[in-house]
Amino acid sequence: xxxxxxxxxxxxMPLEAPIRHANGAHWGRFVRTIIEVETDxxxxxxxEMGGGGQSAADAFNGLKSYLIGHDPMQLEELxxxxxxxxxxxxxxxxxxxxxxxxxxxxxxxxxxxxxxxxLLGGAIREHIPFASYLFFRYPNKNTGLGEVETVEQMVxxxxxxxxxxxxxxxxxKAGVFHPDHELEVFRELANSFPGHTFRIDPNAAWSVEESIxxxxxxxxxxxxxxxxxxWGLEGMRRVREKVRIPTxxxxxxxxxxxxxxxxxxxxxxxxxxxxTFWGGLRQAWKAGVICEKFQLGVAVHSSGELGIQLATMLHxxxxxxxLSFSADAHYHHLVDDIIVGGKMKxxxxxxxxxxxxxxxxxxxxxxxxxxxxxxxxxxxxxxxRDPERPDWYSILPxxxxxxxxxx
Numbered sequence: 001x002x003x004x005x006x007x008x009x010x011x012x013m014p015l016e017a018p019i020r021h022a023n024g025a026h027w028g029r030f031v032r033t034i035i036e037v038e039t040d041x042x043x044x045x046x047x048e049m050g051g052g053g054q055s056a057a058d059a060f061n062g063l064k065s066y067l068i069g070h071d072p073m074q075l076e077e078l079x080x081x082x083x084x085x086x087x088x089x090x091x092x093x094x095x096x097x098x099x100x101x102x103x104x105x106x107x108x109x110x111x112x113x114x115x116x117x118x119l120l121g122g123a124i125r126e127h128i129p130f131a132s133y134l135f136f137r138y139p140n141k142n143t144g145l146g147e148v149e150t151v152e153q154m155v156x157x158x159x160x161x162x163x164x165x166x167x168x169x170x171x172x173k174a175g176v177f178h179p180d181h182e183l184e185v186f187r188e189l190a191n192s193f194p195g196h197t198f199r200i201d202p203n204a205a206w207s208v209e210e211s212i213x214x215x216x217x218x219x220x221x222x223x224x225x226x227x228x229x230x231w232g233l234e235g236m237r238r239v240r241e242k243v244r245i246p247t248x249x250x251x252x253x254x255x256x257x258x259x260x261x262x263x264x265x266x267x268x269x270x271x272x273x274x275x276t277f278w279g280g281l282r283q284a285w286k287a288g289v290i291c292e293k294f295q296l297g298v299a300v301h302s303s304g305e306l307g308i309q310l311a312t313m314l315h316x317x318x319x320x321x322x323l324s325f326s327a328d329a330h331y332h333h334l335v336d337d338i339i340v341g342g343k344m345k346x347x348x349x350x351x352x353x354x355x356x357x358x359x360x361x362x363x364x365x366x367x368x369x370x371x372x373x374x375x376x377x378x379x380x381x382x383x384x385r386d387p388e389r390p391d392w393y394s395i396l397p398x399x400x401x402x403x404x405x406x407x
Contacts, residue, residue, distance in 0.1 A: 010052025011371035017146025019135035022175025022203035027381040037103035045103030048308035072104035101280035109358030123318035127350040129326040165346035175202030201227035215243030272301035297324035307339035
């Protein structure tokens with residue numbers, strides 16, 4: 001079997017409302033590039049990557065000389081063709097490889113009649129638990145709804161998500177307002193959901209000292225972990241020494257060299273595995289194996305997925321024995337999806353691992369066209385800018401709190 005073509009389409013998927021984070025905002029939509037890898041046997045595999053537009057199309061087109069004629073079942077060869085570490089000093093292709101690897105795993109599964117998780121050793125669970133993902137939000141300009149800023153608004157938002165989806169763990173995206181406000185929000189969330197667990201993620205916006213102060217103020221709560229309070233392995237190591245909560249990261253450990261350094265220095269307790277950031281489903285699974293041997297906790301991380309990447313996250317969760325915590329997902333913020341059947345369903349805070357071969361999802365061509373047209377209409381956006389504060393930009397770890405409290 002040989003790869004004969006790679007096609008890329010960028011889509012804009014609306015969110016319920018613009019969601020805010022320490023570095024800027026998602027401006028009311030996610031922009032994703034959907035790829036289709038075609039083969040000489042008529043089997044087509046699906047992949048997905050964040051961002052898009054002409055630059056993404058050019059990037060995938062630029063890899064065709066590496067991939068046309070490649071056997072999609074040869075995944076290790078695929079990795080070295082695209083992600084040779086020396087070449088990657090000049091051409092960082094990790095996320096491009098991830099999207100292509102997703103598609104190749106999809107092809108292999110369809111060819112053999114097995115699921116993606118079966119290629120990784122099989123499923124040891126069929127339902128993957130998820131945490132709610134709670135963001136401070138701007139109101140939707142079309143509806144006027146969706147604003148989340150105050151303690152009361154955040155608790156009400158979390159309760160509505162629990163009612164709809166059954167979440168029993170909750171993650172607050174912080175680093176937007178003054179830490180004292182976010183501390184009040186976080187503690188009230190914990191008070192409002194007895195028996196649930198909690199995690200907070202300020203996207204490394206705080207200094208080590210601020211992180212320690214905040215961490216000590218929440219030590220009494222039922223925390224899953226303290227995610228990326230500050231930047232860098234050394235900063236995370238210093239926080240870990242002072243705070244009695246497991247620390248976690250998806251920013252400073254996203255490759256195997258960083259994982260090695262983390263293990264040597266005992267910098268972080270829990271590694272959040274992202275199938276895109278790590279360079280693919282298989283690469284994230286390999287990292288999970290290393291974490292298992294060193295007794296590090298793992299969870300599945302979210303980087304703003306539609307249904308194709310969500311499927312990879314589910315297969316990763318299914319085949320990872322040391323999955324210590326519920327997964328993250330932005331998924332419930334989406335208004336729609338580009339897969340047949342629409343958005344996957346939550347039940348009791350979990351999503352079922354797809355049953356079909358490969359990734360187990362198929363493209364809805366009408367939806368793909370619809371949201372590709374929307375992308376042409378609205379375009380992309382800049383992740384590290386805030387549409388309501390055009391002159392603001394993030395400086396880490398120094399924070400201009402007066403500005404951060406402004407809308």
